[in-house]
Amino acid sequence: MRTKNNTTKLLANLLKARFPYLYFQTWEEDRALSVIRSVASNAELIKTTRNVITWRVTTGFQDQSGQKLGETKAPLKALEFIEQYDEPAIFILQDFHIYFGGQGKLPDYQVIRKLRDMLSNIKRSPNPKNIIFTSPYLILPDDLQKDITIVDFDLPTFEEIKNILDEMISVNKHSGRIVIDLSEEEKERLAKAALGLTLSEAENAFARAMVEDGRLDKNDVEVILEEKEQIIKKTGILEFISSDLDINSVGGLENLKRWLLKRNKSWLDSAAKFGLPAPKGVLITGVPGCGKSLISKSISSMWQLPLLRLDLGSIFSGIVGSSEENMRKAIKTAEAIAPSILWIDEIEKGFSGINNGGDSGTSSRIFGQFLTWMQEKTSPVFVIATANNISSLPPELMRKGRFDEIFFVDLPTKRERREILKVHLKKRLRNENVLGNFELNEEVIDLLADETEGFVGAEIEQLVIDALFEAFAEDRSIRLDDFLKAINNTVPLSITQSEQIRSIRDWANVRAVTATPKEDIKDYTKSLSPVGTSSDGDDIKFNRGGRTIDF
Template identity: 30%
Template structure:
């Protein structure tokens, strides 16, 4: 008899919810139950719990290595381990008794219509007439002709709460054997970092760390590295290696704003109604620290930094770009907590009438992810050409905040000069020279200052000296540079005009005490 049961695939994130659904399907005598998961061992534990709960039914499992066994007692039912023998045993058992369930794993050739999938479909129809059920554990989709005869449920990887219990259980087992500094907060933090990988992978990571006989709080930083090795090459995003010397000159208001977001990113929010911070959009003059800020945030917070190349997302074929973006954002959710850096976001999300609607679909998909994602993925997006950005991306609430990164003022330029003199020359600027160089660098971007000080350091290195050139020569190095403001005066003015009233200033807000500015305001004031 052909079943009229439609296929329903339910995605659930909780092991308890999955267990409840499977138990309901079994009590309803659904003839085919497909559990989609990349963790067959975890599914088998779930099924043993269900079998122990529903004692009125018999459960048998089959694997290619051990053949047919009773699911609860693990008693072997025969020596033949082939799938054909298992299906024949199921046929005989279904006809002899009611309420019998067979769990099948490692079944090949089920993705398409094959002799195996057709044979299994016939067995499902027999099970239905005999009040039996076949439970398939699969990591890939099953042929529609087979799947439509039953119900499907997709078991996701463990939630953070489930990983907390797993990690805590392992740590409890090693108390007295391994020196463990982790308390409840560290276990929770570790679980958050590992969220997105399988239970087995999480166990392997923790056991590898415990093999050192000492689990320190500082070891939490290693979890992201282990997680990277688990995922390998992630679709659409790349890990950006971080140095130890990321320092940003100026941008004090941005740095002050980030303090609370760091607290939220590292806090356990499961007992609150707060959601993790979404991220920040940095708009402004090229070379003034937008990209450097993304690296500095990740370094300061102790989180991995991933870069999403929006230009590389764009594909040749219809639907390819959307698929790549969806995969990349899903990968970012899996590796969370992390900082996700999107450089020059306008390159992919600018509106265009000649792309067949691709840009509009990408914008919609990206905005949906921004709104719905609950992972601790802190987005740092940068933009230079803001005129092409879609208005819906800039609406309040998309990002936590938008900051305008302007050319550094005199105070910020002095800080940047001192920073690069320390980095490249390992020395401090004499006070009288610092004041002169601050005046000489009026209109310079941070990268302009970086390039000049680096050039001075290069000249000193090639000459084999650690002595600064004469002050007149130093002034000449800076005086010979055409700063960005002078060469792109119209672009800078347009950026400032756009940012006025839309963005917070990333640097020190201008006040009435600064010459050439209007009265003080929370928003950017155009000079």
Template identity: 40%
Template sequence: MNFRQEFLLLLKARYPIIYISTFEEDRLEYTIRTIIKGVTPRHLYIWDFIDGYQVNPIHEGFGKRNPLQALELIEQAPLTSPSLFILRDFRRFLSDINISRKLKNTARVLKLQPKTIIIVDSEINIPSDLKDCTTVIKFSLPNNLEIRDEIVRLVIRMQLCDRAPEKFLEKIIMSCQGLSLEKIRRVLAKTITLYKCIDNKCIDLILQEKKQIINQTNILEFWPVKETLRDLGGVTNLKKWLAKRSKSFSELATNYGLAIPRGVLLIGIQGSGKSLVAKGVAAEWKLPLLRLDVGRLFGGIMGESESRVRQMISIAESLAPCILWVDEIDKAFAESTQSMDNGTTSRVLGTFLTWLAEKEVPVFVIATANNIYMLPVEILRKGRFDEIFFIGLPNREERRMIFKVHLSRLRPETWSKYNLDLLSRQTNDFSGAEIEQSITEAMHTAFSQKREFTTTDISKAIKQTIPLVRIDPERLDMVQEWAYSGRIRIA
């Protein structure tokens, strides 16, 4: 059921208070006007704290800076004319006992009258004593058809050409997903100002706009992608598994009836390349990468953490298809912390896991963890992720490949002069990160002596490095126990 159908149903069923959360006040009010004009004619009253009631000329300015008076007008409005009362930013007054009591009294009367109160705010925060008489409905960001219509309208209005550029239209529409209509107008206007046209150049500007939106939330980060899976040595099984699903978000896959992949959980010690997998998948699949630091979900105010989870989910879904990279999930949801915070961690985890299991939007989740024993068993249950992979230490051939990847990037003309076989033999128990660091150390040594670094420099750096697994061998043993027992797959 879409917004129009649900809104009409609530009006006809005489629901007294409808709460709509959106940043797009203008678009929402335009949508409501078109609904009541075409199907169920009603008088429209719009109130805000500064200007009072607007639109309706008889009561122009009534209730200015007085939310209680704004509610009194609802009772005074004639019963003979069905009416809608839009109250902007009214959430801020709901905690006042005078306002909440008046709302409850008014709601009781409105059940028998053709009047409806619509509270419009950017956040959902309903006091417990008003939840029974308030119904929340979702006003989604513009869909593909609305975005297409806006682009076509703007192209024709600006007289750029007789029709929208079909060659780029689909790419631009996909790029605009997750933006409000107002932001789409702004970024397209910026493109036209800069380039005098709408083409592929505007996609970079749109992505910059998305980056601004995501960074403002202070929950998700829009992560730039440079690495590919070719920059990751080893993990052959994981690469094959991902390659099978690389086209799963396409229209052809949907028409085929293919289920949208949920994601993977990657487990292994630090430096094994788990984060690089997330970046590589985003690059290979050509999807935006959103990074979630789970620690940012937790706030100090009661209910704030749960609100942040819902906000994170809403942002990720609005930008779909995308990759959601959940970094070090074991530290945030460790079982040992769940009994020490009045249940906040359990509630956040429950909301997150429910979304993982039931999401129907193309958000591919890549979660990473270092210690499988810190994870709650609910995360490991089938249905949360499509698969759980163990990324262990690279074997000799994989270490050789890792050296080749790094050296060919640093010295594309001369990498073959380095003795990769010797270096791979010397780095037993090294992770990919430790191999990279040994090359970096060799480069520092040679640079300080004003010469090119050699295999010997790298060998010396290797001898000076103590791999993490030798410092803390139990950390690898615990994860390997799960991997080699068949409970999780080896990457």
């Protein structure tokens, strides 16, 4: 991301070089005007200081004091005024894009012709003159594309947002009406959370956080994320996922959990000073229903970052060229509110058919666009991709440099099944009337864990629900028999999709890291296919997909 100083220096160089037409695409008119005016008045930057004169269709030209300069509301009159002006000046034309066409409107060809006629006059003027167009939208007529220079005017930097936060803290702390309870690291986290907002939006978010409970503390990150949710809703491509799941809501997968916990706070300045880059992301593959989506949602709460879900189906559109634009828009939005988490569920469904050529190469272009961004991105956007059928994904996606790691999630071990059972039983058996005489102890959990050999996490959750329905239908408290009946009535995926699971394991055996820690793998018994026997012929060995690397 370009820093404020770099933007100022670039603008100064363009003005000194007498670039005639510059274009700022921004929603922050006041901030853009402030930057332009600071450069225009700085003789060290541009040598010749210049008057800054603004134009709007509602007022015509006004000087910096707000004084009206003639009858110049009409665009041609405004351009004639610029031609005749004989002092060093920067003319800022606000929302002049309405004469450039776009959004189904025809351009004003007289205005465009006049701008082309003025080029030599502006370049050769004895006193330097520049025209800067400011607009929320980038609309350029073909006739002017070679003459207008686009200046990237990024959203506020971390330093700018931190300054706003410090000012608000200083003012409200001395007033005594607001309690400020923030360490320096928590201030940094709060300011980082506001990245992607305009200064006005960030100020509103901080103000809202203060007035809701009369204090400003680390918990107000959630308020900032709610403000960011508004940005996501307006794109129509990304979905903002609100999740109250924490990492303890996920049973098992301790290897993956430890990997994620170690990378918490990795987007903060303290990590950068330590020499650490922000992590790129993870690809999680494995057996359906084993918690891939669940852990994706829990990362948002653990890291206190916004979670954005990208539906690849919404990227592809029937209009030629719009699919590529949708992908650019999704990436730009994710980067604008960074640090953030971008979740792509079942990624194989979006990218599995890129080589069949059935869509005139659109899928291949989208895929290439995504790969390039994954490889070169510098914004702290953590990508979580989940896949059930990993073998259908293009090999380029799995190359090092795209994702930090590929994790394989297998059928849960007994130890993991115990954890999953505890999560769902404690979540649902909270009413005394439901429990009755049923005692939820370690022996019961151990028995149920044994009986659910080969069950995935989703099936374990469902059997708890089925058991509760059994008791509810008979208007009584829960019994152990209800759980055992639900287990006996379930045919698990490990049986119905045994061939697919074996195929996934074969792929992951040498290509992925197991999400289950090494010490848990011994818990596998009949849920895994035997691949041989020990030298004495007694102990059966079982194939465990994934390298057993501990984090």
